[in-house]
Amino acid sequence: MGQGMGEAQAPETVPRTASGVPGLDTVLNGGFVEGGVYIVQGDPGSGKTILANQICYKHIEGGGRVLYVTLLAESHSRLLQQLGTLSFFDQAAVSDQIVYVSGFTTLEEDGLPGLLNLLRREIKGRKATMLVLDGFLATQASASSERDFKKFIHDLQGQVAAAGCTTFLLTNDDGRASRPERTMVDGIVQMVRRPSGDRTERYLEVVKLRSSAFLEGRHAYSIDSDGYHVHPRFEALYATPSRHDDVGEDRYTTGAPSLDAVIGGGLRTTSTSAVIGPSGAGKTTIGIQFIGASTPEEPGLLFGFYETPPRLKVKAKRIGVDLDALTASGAVEILWQAPTEPVFDALGHRLVDAVRRRKVKRLLVDGLGGFIAAASEPSRISRFFAALANELRVLGVTTLYTMETRDLFGAQVEVPIDNISSLVENLLYMRFVERQSRMARILAIVKMRDSDFDPALREYTIDDSGIHIGQPFVGAEALMTGFAHESASEPRPAPLPPRA
Amino acid sequence: MKTVLVVEDEFGVADLILTALEDEGYRVLKAAHGAQALERLGQEKPDLIISDFMMPIMDGPTFAAQVKAMDDLAHVPIIMMSAVPETALRARFDRYEVFLQKPFRIDDLVEVVGKALGKDAG
Numbered sequence: 001m002g003q004g005m006g007e008a009q010a011p012e013t014v015p016r017t018a019s020g021v022p023g024l025d026t027v028l029n030g031g032f033v034e035g036g037v038y039i040v041q042g043d044p045g046s047g048k049t050i051l052a053n054q055i056c057y058k059h060i061e062g063g064g065r066v067l068y069v070t071l072l073a074e075s076h077s078r079l080l081q082q083l084g085t086l087s088f089f090d091q092a093a094v095s096d097q098i099v100y101v102s103g104f105t106t107l108e109e110d111g112l113p114g115l116l117n118l119l120r121r122e123i124k125g126r127k128a129t130m131l132v133l134d135g136f137l138a139t140q141a142s143a144s145s146e147r148d149f150k151k152f153i154h155d156l157q158g159q160v161a162a163a164g165c166t167t168f169l170l171t172n173d174d175g176r177a178s179r180p181e182r183t184m185v186d187g188i189v190q191m192v193r194r195p196s197g198d199r200t201e202r203y204l205e206v207v208k209l210r211s212s213a214f215l216e217g218r219h220a221y222s223i224d225s226d227g228y229h230v231h232p233r234f235e236a237l238y239a240t241p242s243r244h245d246d247v248g249e250d251r252y253t254t255g256a257p258s259l260d261a262v263i264g265g266g267l268r269t270t271s272t273s274a275v276i277g278p279s280g281a282g283k284t285t286i287g288i289q290f291i292g293a294s295t296p297e298e299p300g301l302l303f304g305f306y307e308t309p310p311r312l313k314v315k316a317k318r319i320g321v322d323l324d325a326l327t328a329s330g331a332v333e334i335l336w337q338a339p340t341e342p343v344f345d346a347l348g349h350r351l352v353d354a355v356r357r358r359k360v361k362r363l364l365v366d367g368l369g370g371f372i373a374a375a376s377e378p379s380r381i382s383r384f385f386a387a388l389a390n391e392l393r394v395l396g397v398t399t400l401y402t403m404e405t406r407d408l409f410g411a412q413v414e415v416p417i418d419n420i421s422s423l424v425e426n427l428l429y430m431r432f433v434e435r436q437s438r439m440a441r442i443l444a445i446v447k448m449r450d451s452d453f454d455p456a457l458r459e460y461t462i463d464d465s466g467i468h469i470g471q472p473f474v475g476a477e478a479l480m481t482g483f484a485h486e487s488a489s490e491p492r493p494a495p496l497p498p499r500a
Numbered sequence: 501m502k503t504v505l506v507v508e509d510e511f512g513v514a515d516l517i518l519t520a521l522e523d524e525g526y527r528v529l530k531a532a533h534g535a536q537a538l539e540r541l542g543q544e545k546p547d548l549i550i551s552d553f554m555m556p557i558m559d560g561p562t563f564a565a566q567v568k569a570m571d572d573l574a575h576v577p578i579i580m581m582s583a584v585p586e587t588a589l590r591a592r593f594d595r596y597e598v599f600l601q602k603p604f605r606i607d608d609l610v611e612v613v614g615k616a617l618g619k620d621a622g
Contacts, residue, residue, distance in 0.1 A: 076554070102555075122557075
C-alpha cells in the first residue's frame with residue numbers, strides 16, 4: 001500500500017518504531033511497524049550497515065536494546081572502527097544496550113534451527129527490542145530446501161513479533177525479485193548506487209511496507225559524518241500542498257518604486273515571479289531590493305547559489321541595502337549553497353524547512369540554475385517546481401526567482417527550464433540591446449497575472465539606489481531580438497524619470 | 501607444549517588466532533561462546549584463556565567470572581579481547597589479567613600471549 005502522501009492520511013493505530021533517520025520516517029509514514037521483519041537490501045557499498053546501525057543507535061536513545069548478529073559480514077572490530085567516525089555512535093552503549101555477536105559458527109554447526117534457537121535465547125536474555133541480522137544471504141545458502149528457508153523466515157517472524165523485536169535483515173541484492181523471503185517479510189527497503197555522469201547517485205526505495213502507507217518511488221539519500229539523510233522526492237511529498245491555498249489580495253513592494261509603478265503597485269502576495277535575463281542585467285539587484293523590504297514581522301529568505309553571502313552583502317550595500325543589519329534584526333536570513341554537487345531534493349527540503357522555521361513571507365531564490373543543475377533527471381524539473389510553487393504559496397510566501405539566460409545578445413532566448421511561464425505568475429525579462437552604437441538595458445513585463453501592467457518595453461538603469469525603470473521605449477523596433485533599429489517616427493527613447 | 505583456549509564467536513578472528521598461535525608452537529582449542537568453552541574445560545585444563553567480550557549464549561565476562569570461581573582454574577590467566585576500548589569496559593568487568601584491543605596485529609597477539617605465559621617475547 002504505497003501512495004503519494006499529502007496532508008490527509010487515514011489515522012493509523014499500528015505501533016511504530018521510528019527509524020530516527022532524517023527523512024526516512026517521512027517516507028515510511030512514521031517508521032517501521034513494531035515487531036515487524038524488514039529486508040534492507042542493496043549493492044555492496046550502498047551503506048546498509050551504516051543505515052542499520054544508525055537506526056539501532058537512535059533506538060537505544062529511546063531506551064531500546066539491540067541485538068546485532070553478523071553472519072558472513074565484516075568483523076566487529078572493523079565495523080566498530082567505521083562506526084566510530086559517525087556522530088550517532090555511542091561507544092558507552094556497546095556491549096550493554098547494543099551487543100554485536102556472530103551467529104555464523106552456530107549456523108555452520110547447527111543450521112537454521114540452531115540459529116533460530118540462538119536468536120530466541122539472545123533476544124529473550126538481552127531483552128532486545130531490535131534485531132539486526134547482517135549478512136542474511138548466508139541463511140539461504142544454509143537452507144537445505146526452499147521450504148526449510150521459508151519455515152525459518154516464518155518462525156523468525158513469529159519469534160520477533162512475540163517479543164516486540166523489530167528486525168532488519170541486511171542482504172546484498174542478487175537481482176532476484178522472486179526470492180521467497182521477499183513475499184514473507186513485512187517490508188523491503190532497497191538501496192541503489194548508480195553512476196550519473198561523473199557523479200554517483202544514491203537512492204532508496206521502499207518496495208513494500210505492510211500495514212502502512214508509504215511514499216512510493218525513489219528517494220535520494222546522502223551519507224556524511226552524521227550518517228544517513230534521506231531526501232524524500234520533493235514532488236511526491238508535496239503532491240498535495242500541506243495547507244489550503246488562501247489567495248493573496250495584497251501586494252508587496254518590489255523595493256523599487258519605479259518597478260512597482262509599472263506592475264500595478266507591486267507583486268501580489270503569495271505569487272511566484274521570475275526575473276530572467278543575461279549575466280549583468282541586474283536580476284540580483286531587483287532581488288536584493290525585494291528582499292531588502294523584509295521586516296522582522298514579514299521576514300525574508302535569500303536562498304542563493306552562485307554569489308556567496310559576503311559578495312551579496314557588498315553588492316547590496318552598493319545599492320543602499322544593508323543585509324548585515326537586516327540579518328542582525330532577524331528580517332533576513334541568507335542561505336547559500338555551493339552549486340557543486342547538491343542533492344536536488346535536499347535543496348527543496350532545505351528551502352521549505354527554512355521558510356517554515358522563520359515563517360518567511362518574502363523569498364528570493366537567486367540563481368534558479370543552481371537548482372536545475374542539481375537535477376539529474378530533467379523530466380522532474382517542471383513537476384518539482386510546480387510542487388515547490390504550490391507549497392510556498394500555501395505557506396504565504398511571495399517568491400521571486402532570478403534565472404540567467406545564456407546569451408547577452410541575440411534573437412533567441414534560452415531559458416534553462418521548460419514551461420517557465422506555467423510555473424510562475426509573473427515574468428519579467430531583462431536584456432541588453434544595441435542601439436545607435438550604445439548598449440542599453442530594457443525590461444519587458446511578459447506576464448503579470450491578475451494585475452494591470454504596462455506591456456511597453458522600458459529602458460532601465462542601475463545606480464547606487466538600485467534599479468530605475470524609465471518610460472516606454474519608443475522609436476525603435478525589434479528590441480527583443482537584441483538588435484534594435486529605428487522605426488520611421490520617434491527616433492529616440494523617452495528620457496528616464498528623475499531620480500528620487 | 502602450552503595449551504591455549506580461544507573463546508571467540510567470530511569464526512574469522514578465531515581462525516586467525518588459532519593459526520597464529522599454532523605457528524608459534526602452542527596447542528590451541530576453540531569455542532564459539534562461553535557456554536561451549538565451559539564444556540571444553542570439563543575435559544581440558546588450558547594454560548591460558550583468550551576470550552572475546554561480546555558473544556552469544558554466554559559472554560566473556562560471565563564466562564571469565566565462572567572460570568575464576570573454579571578452584572582448579574582460577575589461576576589460569578585470561579586475556580580479554582574487545583573492539584571496545586578497555587576504559588569503556590573495565591568499569592563493568594575486571595576479572596581478567598590482560599586486555600587486548602581489537603583489531604590487533606599478529607605480532608602483538610603473540611607477544612601478549614608469550615608474556616601471559618611467562619615466556620620471553622622474542
